[in-house]
Amino acid sequence: AQSVTQLDSQVPVFEEAPVELRCNYSSSVSVYLFWYVQYPNQGLQLLLKYLSGSTLVKGINGFEAEFNKSQTSFHLRKPSVHISDTAEYFCAVSDPPGYALNFGKGTSLLVTP
Amino acid sequence: KAGVTQTPRYLIKTRGQQVTLSCSPISGHRSVSWYQQTPGQGLQFLFEYFSETQRNKGNFPGRFSGRQFSNSRSEMNVSTLELGDSALYLCASSPPGGEYTEAFFGQGTRLTVV
Numbered sequence: 001a002q003s004v005t006q007l008d009s010q011v012p013v014f015e016e017a018p019v020e021l022r023c024n025y026s027s028s029v030s031v032y033l034f035w036y037v038q039y040p041n042q043g044l045q046l047l048l049k050y051l052s053g054s055t056l057v058k059g060i061n062g063f064e065a066e067f068n069k070s071q072t073s074f075h076l077r078k079p080s081v082h083i084s085d086t087a088e089y090f091c092a093v094s095d096p097p098g099y100a101l102n103f104g105k106g107t108s109l110l111v112t113p
Numbered sequence: 114k115a116g117v118t119q120t121p122r123y124l125i126k127t128r129g130q131q132v133t134l135s136c137s138p139i140s141g142h143r144s145v146s147w148y149q150q151t152p153g154q155g156l157q158f159l160f161e162y163f164s165e166t167q168r169n170k171g172n173f174p175g176r177f178s179g180r181q182f183s184n185s186r187s188e189m190n191v192s193t194l195e196l197g198d199s200a201l202y203l204c205a206s207s208p209p210g211g212e213y214t215e216a217f218f219g220q221g222t223r224l225t226v227v
Contacts, residue, residue, distance in 0.1 A: 036218075043117070043203055043218035090156065100146060100169050101216060103156035 002026050002095035006104035013081055013111055021076040021107045023091030032094035033074045034101065035065055039087045047089075050074065061085070086111045115139065117219035119204050125225045131192040134222045138185050138206030144168075145187040146216065147179060150201040159202075162187055191224075199226045 007022040025031060032051050036044040048059025055067040065076045074091060088108050092101040118137040126132050138145050146169075147159040158171040162181035181187045185206075191198055201223050205216040 034216075041220075043119075043220045044205075045218070046215060049215060092156075100158045100161050100171070101148075101156075102158070103148075105155045 002031060002093045002102055004091050004093050004102055004104035006089075006091050006107050008107050009105065010108045010110065013109065015083055015111055015113050016080050018079050019077065019081050019085075019109065021089050021091075021109065023074045023076065023104060025072050025074065025091075025093045027072065033065075033067060034092040034094070035059065035063070035074070035076050036090045036092060036103075037061075037087045038090065038106075044090065047076070081109070081111045083111050083113065085109060117204055117206050117217050119202075119219035119222050121222060122220065123223050123225075125227060126194050128194055128196060128226055130194050131190060132194060132224060134189045134191075134202055134204075134224070136187045136189070136204030136206075136219060138187070138204075139208075139217055141209055142206035142217070143185050143209060144207040145181055145185060146205045146207070147187070147189050148203045148205065149173075150203060150221070151199075156203070159189070194226045196226050198224065200224060 003026040005024045013019045034049045035047040037047050038044050047063050048057045050057050050067045058064045063078050088106045090106050091104040120135045144163045146161040148156050150156045160179050161169040165181045176192045179189045201221045203218050203221045205218045207216050
């Protein structure tokens with residue numbers, strides 16, 4: 001089964017600065033990839049997904065991610081973060097495509113003034 | 114359109130007891146999945162039901178079971194609770210079509226075993 005590695009457990013960043021949250025998956029075979037956000041005491045909300053097609057995926061709240069098959073990566077980016085972006089972010093792969101999600105351990109994004 | 118509803122939101126149980134958690138998917142969704150979230154293990158897949166049949170199962174002991182009803186509502190049961198079962202249990206439903214092209218999550222049930 002595919003596994004997902006989120007390379008940073010915590011990312012502190014100042015408000016209005018850019019941010020990149022890194023995610024690598026284990027195989028270059030066909031996959032579906034997702035980024036979810038979790039606010040305290042909440043469930044998961046889908047930010048964006050890659051199923052096929054364009055490798056640059058745009059999501060909600062100004063986030064985007066780039067699928068890189070050769071590097072088996074799916075990094076999440078935002079050009080300018082807000083305090084309200086403080087949350088836990090999870091990268092996930094659907095393996096096999098169309099079935100259950102395997103999640104990374106999560107990256108805690110802390111945005112400070 | 115109502116989202117995924119999980120009840121109850123919070124539960125406290127004693128070791129050795131059993132517990133049943135409930136999940137109502139988004140109207141029209143036929144796939145329901147369950148996940149366990151703990152600080153140590155992160156998010157782990159428990160099982161998935163589609164049209165009342167378990168389609169996929171994670172690596173959990175037999176104490177964890179589930180079922181899905183004809184209206185797509187799902188229940189998850191944990192028997193003989195252990196302290197390590199304390200976790201946030203998340204339910205997710207997926208749109209018609211059967212594939213996991215997008216999963217919508219509920220707010221979860223936080224289970225504390227004492």
